[in-house]
Amino acid sequence: TQLLEQSPxxxxxxxxxxxxxxxxxxxxxxxxxxxxxxxxxxxVLLVTVVTGGEVKKLKRLTFQFGDARKDSSLHITAAQPGxxxxxxCAADGSGNTGKLIFGQxxxxxxxx
Amino acid sequence: KxxxxxxxxxxxxxxxxxxTLSCSPISGHRxxxxxxxxxxxxxxxxxxxxxxxxxxxxxxxxRFSGRQFSNSRSEMNVSTLELGDSALYLCASSLGGTGAxxxxxxxxxxxxxx
Numbered sequence: 385t386q387l388l389e390q391s392p393x394x395x396x397x398x399x400x401x402x403x404x405x406x407x408x409x410x411x412x413x414x415x416x417x418x419x420x421x422x423x424x425x426x427x428v429l430l431v432t433v434v435t436g437g438e439v440k441k442l443k444r445l446t447f448q449f450g451d452a453r454k455d456s457s458l459h460i461t462a463a464q465p466g467x468x469x470x471x472x473c474a475a476d477g478s479g480n481t482g483k484l485i486f487g488q489x490x491x492x493x494x495x496x
Numbered sequence: 497k498x499x500x501x502x503x504x505x506x507x508x509x510x511x512x513x514x515x516t517l518s519c520s521p522i523s524g525h526r527x528x529x530x531x532x533x534x535x536x537x538x539x540x541x542x543x544x545x546x547x548x549x550x551x552x553x554x555x556x557x558x559r560f561s562g563r564q565f566s567n568s569r570s571e572m573n574v575s576t577l578e579l580g581d582s583a584l585y586l587c588a589s590s591l592g593g594t595g596a597x598x599x600x601x602x603x604x605x606x607x608x609x610x
Contacts, residue, residue: 417598426500426586426601427539472539476597482529482544482590483552484599489538 387411388473390487398495400462405490407473408455414476416456417484418447421470463494498523500589500602508608514575517605519587521568527551527592528570529599530562533584545570546592574607582609 389408397403407416415434419427431440433449433456440447444467446459460467470491474484501520509515521528529552530542541554545564562572568589574581584606588599 415597419601424584424604424606426588426603429598429600432598474539482527482546482588482592482597482599483541483554484529484531484539484588484597485541486531486539 388475388485388487390471390473390490392490393488394491394493396493396495397463399464401494403460403463403492405458405460405471405473405492406455407457407487409475410454411475412453414453416449416453416473416475418456418458419472419474421472421489427470427472460492463492465494465496468492468494500587500600502585502587502602502605504605505603506606506608508610509577510610511577511579513577514573515577515607516571516573517585517587517607519570519572519589519602521570521587521589522600525589525591525600526568527590528564528568529588529590530570530572531586531588532556533586533604534582539586542572577609579609582607 391406417432418430421427431447436451436453438449444461448457470489472489473487503518527546529544533539544552548564559575564570584604586604588601590599
């Protein structure tokens with residue numbers, strides 16, 4: 385069974401701090417996606433990483449895909465209250481079909 | 497381009513009843529996937545439809561079923577509702593071809609079973 389383990393599960397920080405969220409697996413994935421979800425809404429796609437070692441930046445968010453394509457990280461620089469939400473990593477669970485396996489998520493709270 | 501829409505947004509049912517949820521994908525997307533989200537289990541894959549055929553299925557009982565129409569719109573049905581079926585049901589659409597499978601989610605249907 386393919387599993388994605390996210391850490392930490394909860395994070396409460398002050399505005400301006402930096403943070404990193406990790407997504408790990410023992411399986412190799414062809415691609416990995418990061419989503420952000422706000423209460424009562426569906427997840428919103430932030431980024432897709434495909435190549436081992438790939439680094440993508442989205443404003444203050446930096447995403448990295450591990451060299452072996454088994455893990456990924458999300459780093460937020462100078463977090464703001466608007467970054468508050470549930471961050472989810474997801475990977476293709478069945479070879480390019482519509483089955484995503486999700487990590488349990490990281491709930492981030494950024495206090496002003 | 498309009499996003500994924502789901503109806504209804506909220507639903508309250510009692511045990512034993514059945515429910516049908518609807519999902520309209522992004523125009524041009526041929527794949528629709530359904531997920532159940534609960535606080536304890538997180539997001540779990542239910543099934544995926546592509547070109548009106550179920551292409552993949554998760555580990556849910558047969559009470560959970562779905563279908564897809566020729567315009568790619570999809571419905572899922574849950575029969576004989578149980579209290580544990582209370583959850584946020586999300587559908588996601590994608591192009592469905594090969595390559596990185598980027599899925600775009602709707603706002604979800606919040607189902608409460610009493």
